[in-house]
Amino acid sequence: MCLIAWNWQPASATPLLLLANRDEFYARPAAALHWWEGDQILAGQDLQAGGTWLGVSRNGRLAALTNYRTPGGARAGTPSRGELVAGFLQSSLSAADYLGTLQARAADYNPFNLLVCDGQQLLGLESRGARVLTLSAGLGAVSNADFQTPWPKLVALQNGLQTQITTGHTDTPSLQALLQDRALAPDASLPSTGVPLELERALSAAFIATPNYGTRASSVVRLGAGEVEFTEQRFDAQGLVGSTFQSFQRA
Template structure:
């Protein structure tokens, strides 16, 4: 059996949250997936106030925004077991929050009671006033304090090498809210793999741990499919998405609203 066939989607998300600043939220994120999985690029969804890419297999998304200032992004929790196919798609939680009318705190509180309907996940949500996270395995919802943070496929701020590099890069950028977005994309394009002694032990094969330790993943069948930069200001939002396939760059989009 191909060693990659049991692998779930991976993601890497980092943010700078400064609610009192002119640019309260800056997010940089990678979505990793099989190249063969059908996906639509980021777009405004017909009949819904949602700006997001779309997974055509399950119908949800991994990162999205709404005109009201709402933001949501999700990662899976990496385990050696295959996901349970009978459970609901985690991607629906992104779109569900974007269309909700409640606060992040209210949404996560209600979601906690049904989090077992989904394979393990981490969810990051904001309404422009609060930024919150939820770790479904422990049913832990929490307010995210101002500053720089990140999440990948373990608990929030687990010190995996690629999280450490990305948060360090973001923290050392003098003004992520004003810098050219190409600078932020460079952080997401790092292909260096961690040394073996720095790798996490998540129960998967060493070959895969090495490949997944890079911020930007590229293997023959599986890799980073989209890199996204989000900047939310007090009056609007700018979003950039770069897409990739097995052959390399596959396009770039920009949205401003």
């Protein structure tokens, strides 16, 4: 995942509403949203390393991951960060305990941000400093930097979600439209992450589209008190290639 925004309202009928884009090379194989073997995890799957970027469990747990953008690129020989999402969904540990066990070995992985919800708490982990964050009720977001770093696309998505909530337009097509915004940020607003300016521009859109790399999945998840709904739209270099909707009652 490269861009996530959410509305966390733990006392409401829908404790968590989450929007997320996964950006990846088009050549990296992935499976569409599906129930994994054992019928307990609902997620897409990275077929190269076996993990996932966003998923939910039968009992209403959720986890999502973004990579931290570093100009030097990823280190070779490290474990897959996608296993951290699946690991939480398979675990019976609380969100706090799961991240607590992960803190000591966070540096074993290439830099990441991990968002986890156990139904009671929404927490984040920034791997670079092994920092755990307890996320307060309300809106939040994370991209390829620390949580709430105000990159233009993060601010735009979070503000757009706020507007949809305020106006009562939280239907999935309206939320998907936010995720599929291709507007580029002006150069003066671009972050400086060590990549060439042309690439920094291309990566500034919520929905990324370059010849070899771009937004591969746009997802809307509603983690209700009783029911979970998960919608995933998938893309390649030519555009939309498929859509999947799943809903189920929490165990």
